[in-house]
Amino acid sequence: MTQMTYRVIQWATGTVGAASLKHFIENPVIDLVGVYVTNPDKAGKDAGDIVGLPKTGLTCSNDAETLIAMDADCVLFAAAQSPTLLDTVCRLLASGKNVVSPAGPFLPNKWYPDETARIEAACREGGTSFHGCGVHPGFSGDILPLTLARLMNRVDSIEVTEIIDKVRNPMIYTEIMGFGLDPDELLANPRRSPETYKAFYSSMDLLAKGLGKEIEKVTVKFEVSKAKKDIEHLYGVVKAGTVGGQHYEWTAWVEGAPLIVYHFYWQLGEDLDPLWEAGEARYSVVIKGDPPLQCDLMGGMEADGRRPFYGLPWTGLVGATAVPAVCDAPPGIVSHFDLGVVQPRGLVRR
Ligand SMILES: NC(=O)c1ccc[n+]([C@@H]2O[C@H](COP(=O)([O-])OP(=O)(O)OC[C@H]3O[C@@H](n4cnc5c(N)ncnc54)[C@H](OP(=O)(O)O)[C@@H]3O)[C@@H](O)[C@H]2O)c1
Known part of the structure; x- marks a missing residue:
């Protein structure tokens, strides 16, 4: 059975992002094409060095603009909370990249009508999907x-x-x-x-x-x-x-x-x-x-x-394992209902 591969950018490598980065490096259905870091000590390092794996040949970058302009299927967006978070997520979506994000909003809801409208507009512009993920919210409570x-x-x-x-x-x-x-x-x-x-x-x-x-x-x-x-x-x-x-x-x-x-x-x-x-x-x-x-x-x-x-690693992994399903989903905000039973790819590696 041939498996489709997905070109992925890891955005930020804190506790959550490091778990998804490690998964992307090790998962054969994922082609890691970019890693965004804010920490100057991490910029310029090989992606493998960040998570204690062998060299990958891919260098971590703190150049957000270049990564936003890059071609990729999906971004796992695991940045710290900040006032510019939603701007960046919307730019990534509008640039044609699907976004899976534990950084919120988990799923836009009635309390966040403006955020919902902005994400939906960015999805329309880019023909892309947004999926909010996490262990809680995102898994244990739903x-x-x-x-x-x-x-x-x-x-x-x-x-x-x-x-x-x-x-x-x-x-x-x-x-x-x-x-x-x-x-x-x-x-x-x-x-x-x-x-x-x-x-x-x-x-x-x-x-x-x-x-x-x-x-x-x-x-x-x-x-x-x-x-x-x-x-x-x-x-x-x-x-x-x-x-x-x-x-x-x-x-x-x-x-x-x-x-x-x-x-x-x-x-x-x-x-x-x-x-x-x-x-x-x-x-x-x-x-x-x-x-x-x-x-x-x-x-x-x-x-x-x-x-x-393992709540923080689980948050990175529940997002990372949804990447193929989110890439394959029709454009817009996609919840668990839209994804159906997610079939994680590339986990069984003998
Ligand atoms: N839904 C859930 O269940 C759930 C659970 C836990 C966390 N979260 C969310 O997931 C995200 C990541 O959590 P975490 O525990 O991994 O946090 P963390 O360890 O603090 O890592 C966040 C990373 O974001 C980058 N960063 C730092 N300052 C930034 C800034 N001003 N703007 C953009 N990026 C910045 C850094 O990446 P580099 O080190 O690569 O430079 C930092 O390591 C957070 O937004 C958190 O709220 C969700």
């Missing part, structure tokens, strides 16, 4: 529970929980998220704004629509837990009595009752009061109904007996 619901007779409610111990799985977000602050201060000024549910709304909406329902409203809850002692983490120390855990809860209501609840538990270890969730980092989908169902999505166990959190 296509995963929707697929699991096929094992149910009746669905009463769906809870999707992200649990991450940020001591075991250090992330740059630790300080940005307000760990170590006075609890009252953070409660009054949450770092992940309660409005953030709007970014996840596409995911909840996709799940509700997949079940033939419309969301009426989303309600928000935010609570914090306190460190019971000083907690050391990769980026510093969180003092006893300050914020050591955070729980965001977003509930989508359908027909006057909660249908979909997203929980985000981010904790620094387990010496916390209260300790909401213990154990390994995971996404947990609990569907109440007939018959009840639970599915935990977690990394494989490593030699130290632990399961690392």
Whole structure:
């Protein structure tokens, strides 16, 4: 069976972008034709050097204009959040390249009408497709529970929980998220704004629509837990009595009752009061109904007996494995519904 190949540009090589870059170098159905980097230390390096692979002969570039002008089938756009992000995505789409992006908007939704219109216009201009991807939003809270619901007779409610111990799985977000602050201060000024549910709304909406329902409203809850002692983490120390855990809860209501609840538990270890969730980092989908169902999505166990959190690499990979399907899709914004069952190519390599 001959396999079609796809010419791909990797845009930015942070944690997410490095995972997709490594995949593109190793996947025989992908022809990596460009790598955009912002970091001056990475510019001029071979793409293989960025991800610990042998030389590829392809040099990373910080020349955005040249890459935008290049011919390619698709761009995996994994840049940091910035005010110019949407401009660049639209220019890439208008230039004739499909875009798969974990950088958002995941799927434009009613909260982002201007962004939606701009992306659609750029897709029309370039005859291209845009697909927002990610582990959450993008997978754990939408296509995963929707697929699991096929094992149910009746669905009463769906809870999707992200649990991450940020001591075991250090992330740059630790300080940005307000760990170590006075609890009252953070409660009054949450770092992940309660409005953030709007970014996840596409995911909840996709799940509700997949079940033939419309969301009426989303309600928000935010609570914090306190460190019971000083907690050391990769980026510093969180003092006893300050914020050591955070729980965001977003509930989508359908027909006057909660249908979909997203929980985000981010904790620094387990010496916390209260300790909401213990154990390994995971996404947990609990569907109440007939018959009840639970599915935990977690990394494989490593030699130290632990399961690392792979949310960021998964975000790069769920986008990278969708590239052929997005390239083959008709122009416009393409969701999981438009892609159907994605058939990832080039993964089985003996
Ligand atoms: N949907 C989801 O589930 C999900 C999950 C996680 C992350 N995300 C999104 O995915 C994107 C990548 O996340 P990440 O964890 O890989 O972030 P990251 O590690 O901070 O990497 C982002 C990369 O963007 C480049 N960059 C830095 N400053 C920039 C700027 N001002 N403008 C454009 N690019 C810049 C850099 O690339 P170089 O190092 O190559 O120079 C940097 O390494 C983010 O937008 C994030 O919000 C989505």
